[in-house]
Amino acid sequence: MSASARAIVIDRPGEHRLVSGPQAEPGPGEARVTVHTAGVSRSDRELYDGTRPPALVRYPVIPGHEWSGTVDAVGEGAPPELLGRKVVAEGFRACLVCDRCREGAGNLCTRGYEETGFTRPGAFGDSLLVPARLLHVLADCADLRAAALLAPAAVSAAAVLAGVPRPGDRIAVVGAGTLGLLALQLLAACSPAELVAIDPRVQRCERALRMGATQAGPPGENSVSYGRFDLVVEAAGAFSAAQEACLLVRRGGRVVLTGMFGPGAEGIDPEHLVEGQLTVRAVFGAPPSAWSHAVRAWEAGFLDPVPLITHELPLTAFGEAMALVGSEDPAVGKVLLTP
Structure with a gap:
């Protein structure tokens, strides 16, 4: 029985x-x-x-x-x-x-x-x-x-892989919840010149600094000024987060969206995308390759x-x-x- x-x-x-x-x-x-x-x-x-x-x-x-x-x-x-x-x-x-x-x-x-x-x-x-x-x-x-x-880490891994981070990149992560903090750890392993976490909550920013961010703060601070990042990973899912990510990235930069946006979310200006020649990727869950990447990164000690x-x-x-x-x-x- x-x-x-x-x-x-x-x-x-x-x-x-x-x-x-x-x-x-x-x-x-x-x-x-x-x-x-x-x-x-x-x-x-x-x-x-x-x-x-x-x-x-x-x-x-x-x-x-x-x-x-x-x-x-x-x-x-x-x-x-x-x-x-x-x-x-x-x-x-x-x-x-x-x-x-x-x-x-x-x-x-x-x-x-x-x-x-x-x-x-x-x-x-x-x-x-x-x-x-x-x-x-x-x-x-x-x-x-x-x-x-490791399940949310796989989603963060999918976002990082889609963003193709390069050594020396200036990178921002919008949102310091679970996905954002795990993305920070994975991105820190890619040797960025700057790794900035953007979140309005002080406790989340403090946590981000412990997860590998070189700076952390709310939108609008000098370290998070618009148009200066090579790669921006959105991990907030807030109404304005996608729009914010596209404003933060430099011309010709890359944006990866991971949030599930509810009704009423503010849209991305297509004119801004075209004039800035931005590359925008979106992530829904995680494919097998991202799962494998997350598991390997965790076993190798890059992810805690x-x-x-x-x-x-x-x-x-x-x-x-x-x-x-x-x-x-x-x-x-x-x-x-x-x-």
Whole structure:
């Protein structure tokens, strides 16, 4: 008989419950993972509030797309050597056959959006099932508490790779939340001449300086004047952040947007883009290449997510975790749930 397992289920916006039932068995090609730690993100709060775009969620759902754990069972066709290994996993459930998937951009799969924790059961529970092909195996000595932040690190890695940073570049990161702070660490490894974090919150700026920024401050300070940066990475998702990023970059510079902008966001002036001959890239989630980059950077010591963690709660405190993430308190960094 299968052991009992718990999970948080969001039935509809604003309504969640803790359920318990038989532990699911892995099907063909699947691995079952005992969850060690799961991160709570702003996307989870949007899922709970009902503000996430309808095409990107399917209720009822077990949330949790940032996690780490250990493989405890594998299904037919999955590599048996995965048993007992520490792992993280990509979230997108791509079809693998459309043109975008064949290019290696499974995050842009044209067969429809499917993602762990949003349309498929996630990691806010004792265990979860994932296709074994999505796993990234970690070293036996890996710190699984830190590894839970490799999912947002992969998004930051996608942004950094898209920005093509070069040694000696003047670089700015707009937003010093989780994505921005992880991007700062990855960009610091590229030997920039300047690495400036831009955020109106003093505590976030102080954190950014510890993450590798050479300067940090709110928009409008001398160090963050417009038109002087070779590369600007937007990681704020605020209404005016995309426009701000394009004003900060020099003529001929590069801008990478990572934020999910809500209704009412201020647009980018196309005349400014053309006259400045700006290169603007956008990032939606992370493709496999970005996941691999994040894992390698973390294992090599260029990425340390642990200082971002400010709160650790049990699974039963899901409601408290939602309140923390939605509080807008600058003292709240990464919130973790531990089954």
